[in-house]
Amino acid sequence: MRLRIDTDLCVGHGRCYTLAPTWFDTDDIGYGQVKDVAIGLDERGAAEDVAAACPEGAIRLELS
Ligand code: SF4
Structure with missing residues (x-):
């Protein structure tokens, strides 16, 4: 599974990287970016x- 923005x-509300910093980062002006990390099936709900x-x-x- 992959998350996409x-x-x-x-x-740029920032909720994604505030709630899930493992999966999201911020760019220089506060927009969300998806980190290149795998998401396991057991993490689907989160x-x-x-x-x-x-x-x-x-x-x-x-x-x-
Ligand atoms: S994707 Fe953009 S609008 Fe949505 S929570 Fe992340 S920073 Fe905010």
Whole structure:
């Protein structure tokens, strides 16, 4: 599984990297970036939660 950020929707609230710093980082001006880390099947619920926490709906979880 991979998390993705739609950069057209992200406005830099920072909830992703505040809630899940293992999976997200920030760029120089506060927009979220996805770290290159694998997400295990046992982490799917947590990944869905952080995706749902983005106020802009900019985060999605890809299952492939
Ligand atoms: S929570 Fe959403 S809008 Fe905020 S930085 Fe992360 S991806 Fe962007």
